[in-house]
Amino acid sequence: MNIAKNMEAIFLAAATLAGATLVTTAVAAVPATRHIAATAHAVPASAGKMQVVVITAKRLSAAEKAALAN
Template sequence: MNIAKNMETIFVAALVVVSATSFATASGPAPRLAPTVAVQAGADANMTVVTVSAKRLSAAEKALLKG
């Protein structure tokens, strides 16, 4: 079987399978979830903070790294 000759048939068959699967697995409307409470970013005292103190590379140094 030459796959290149039958590519359109394979595509249509895959499309039919995907469409049938989406209709078969589609239930009713999505359940409504209770609203969640938003947490502010500053509320967690145990949050890890990382500070990077390094100088930026110059254009010549970047060129050396690229190879």
Template sequence: MNALKNIEAIFLVAVAVAVAAVGGVTEKRPLQVAADNSVIAAAPAAPAAMDVVVVSAKRLSAAEKAALI
């Protein structure tokens, strides 16, 4: 049981070190917006109608089920 707890602790430490390493390597740059606001305003306001699928079938009787097997 103690071995499993130790493996879990080692894994968590490894994840913490990896996250810290990636955070230190990446450049901190300001976010740049490529599009102006007019493109966002031109988006459609109402979503399209949702498609509806209806599945209907009759239940098989015991004799019909036996015939299929």
């Protein structure tokens, strides 16, 4: 057998196998209750005081915007 001719195919097969193994391991490591736990801690919008930001600045006119763009 001439292994030197088939080194590219051997490398691609090894890289594919390694990638599939890494993906399988990463998927198996994620707990199944991850999304359920995230929604269980959600705070309803009506709970407590909501912070409000008030902007008191005046809007720029079209002429002022054009002057800033230059």
